[in-house]
Amino acid sequence: DSGVTQTPKHLITATGQRVTLRCSPRSGDLSVYWYQQSLDQGLQFLIQYYNGEERAKGNILERFSAQQFPDLHSELNLSSLELGDSALYFCASSVEGGAASYEQYFGPGTRLTVT
Amino acid sequence: AQSVAQPEDQVNVAEGNPLTVKCTYSVSGNPYLFWYVQYPNRGLQFLLKYITGDNLVKGSYGFEAEFNKSQTSFHLKKPSALVSDSALYFCAVRDITGNKLVFGAGTILRVKS
Numbered sequence: 001d002s003g004v005t006q007t008p009k010h011l012i013t014a015t016g017q018r019v020t021l022r023c024s025p026r027s028g029d030l031s032v033y034w035y036q037q038s039l040d041q042g043l044q045f046l047i048q049y050y051n052g053e054e055r056a057k058g059n060i061l062e063r064f065s066a067q068q069f070p071d072l073h074s075e076l077n078l079s080s081l082e083l084g085d086s087a088l089y090f091c092a093s094s095v096e097g098g099a100a101s102y103e104q105y106f107g108p109g110t111r112l113t114v115t
Numbered sequence: 116a117q118s119v120a121q122p123e124d125q126v127n128v129a130e131g132n133p134l135t136v137k138c139t140y141s142v143s144g145n146p147y148l149f150w151y152v153q154y155p156n157r158g159l160q161f162l163l164k165y166i167t168g169d170n171l172v173k174g175s176y177g178f179e180a181e182f183n184k185s186q187t188s189f190h191l192k193k194p195s196a197l198v199s200d201s202a203l204y205f206c207a208v209r210d211i212t213g214n215k216l217v218f219g220a221g222t223i224l225r226v227k228s
Binding site: 002004031033035042043045048055056058090092094103104105106107108109 | 210214
């Protein structure tokens with residue numbers, strides 16, 4: 001168990017809908033990262049937050065947004081969902097966002113199925 | 116841009132035999148390299164990392180990795196494979212322009228008894 005929790009584990013929804021994925025980082029970790037894993041794209045970085053502020057952005061669609069709250073949990077919001085958004089979404093956390101040497105610890109993921 | 120390549124989609128090895136999962140990298144500057152393992156329906160688990168120092172890095176579950184700067188490689192190794200090692204293995208490099216991890220495509224390891 002990495003100490004990173006994600007809810008829900010599974011999510012099935014229809015095209016055009018909006019969903020929210022939630023992540024709680026390991027105790028003491030200030031940085032949260034979101035990744036998307038799909039068969040065709042592999043593991044792709046979406047976005048990073050550090051202590052409540054956006055730190056880095058990757059291949060995140062404009063339909064997607066995220067935030068990190070004062071208690072350091074994070075939410076990833078996906079709207080106007082398309083079939084191609086079906087994927088496994090991972091949250092990861094690390095001790096400190098600026099030091100390149102710190103490993104990231106991953107949650108179990110949320111499997112999103114868009115029908 | 117930083118990148119890693121895992122040239123093998125799948126590696127098959129018999130239980131008890133040594134295993135190697137290959138990874139090569141392309142970075143500007145010093146590489147920060149990682150190996151993760153993913154079991155079915157589970158998240159990624161951190162195995163080991165190379166930041167600096169000894170070229171042979173020891174990690175979890177008996178795994179180790181050899182950093183080779185001249186060959187720009189970071190191969191994952193284990194002296195004696197277990198059936199329970201069967202999983203999907205990812206090599207990753209930390210992006211120095213941000214903090215994201217850039218992952219390889221992954222290598223499926225199958226250990227047969």
